[in-house]
Amino acid sequence: MTLTITDQAIALKFFEKLKELSGENVKLCMQCATCTGMCPMAAEMDHSPRKIMHLAQFGLVDMLSASNTFWKCASCHACTVKCPRGIDIAKVMEALRQQVLRKSKNYIEPSALPAERIEELPQIALVAGFRKLTS
Numbered sequence: 001m002t003l004t005i006t007d008q009a010i011a012l013k014f015f016e017k018l019k020e021l022s023g024e025n026v027k028l029c030m031q032c033a034t035c036t037g038m039c040p041m042a043a044e045m046d047h048s049p050r051k052i053m054h055l056a057q058f059g060l061v062d063m064l065s066a067s068n069t070f071w072k073c074a075s076c077h078a079c080t081v082k083c084p085r086g087i088d089i090a091k092v093m094e095a096l097r098q099q100v101l102r103k104s105k106n107y108i109e110p111s112a113l114p115a116e117r118i119e120e121l122p123q124i125a126l127v128a129g130f131r132k133l134t135s
C-alpha cells in the first residue's frame, strides 16, 4: 500500500492524538498476538486486538473508525497484563473510543432503546454502558 502525503499527515496526526490520549506507543507492538489470545471478546470483534494495533501503527484511520473492536472491548485488561512489550492495550482501546466520542458520535443511541428493554436492564448497566458508548 502506498500512502499519499495527505494520508501520511492524517496518520501522523492520528498517531500523536492516540499517544496523547492513551499515553501508549503502539509502534512498540511486535504483532505477537498474545493480546488476541487473551481477549474474552475477540469472537465478537471484527478485527482482533492485534490487528487493531497494526492498523494504529500505520494510522489507517478509516479502517479503525469503521471497526467495532474498541466498542466491544470489555476493558478487562487481560491483554494489558500479558503484553510482552508492556503496552496498555485497554488504554489504547479507550483512546480509540474517545477519538470517536469527542466528535459527538454515539455508538448506541439511548433514545432508540425500547422502553421495555430499559425497564428490564439494571440501572448500573445502563449508566456504565452510556458512559462508555455515548458522547
Ligand code: SF4
Pocket (backbone or CB within 6 Å): 028, 029, 030, 031, 032, 033, 034, 035, 036, 049, 050, 053, 082, 083, 084, 085, 086, 087, 089
Ligand atoms: S500482546 Fe502486545 S506486542 Fe503482542 S500483538 Fe498485542 S499489543 Fe502487540
Ligand code: SF4
Pocket (backbone or CB within 6 Å): 035, 038, 039, 040, 041, 042, 049, 072, 073, 074, 075, 076, 077, 078, 079, 080, 089, 090, 093
Ligand atoms: S481489555 Fe479489551 S481488548 Fe484487552 S483483553 Fe480485555 S476485552 Fe480484550
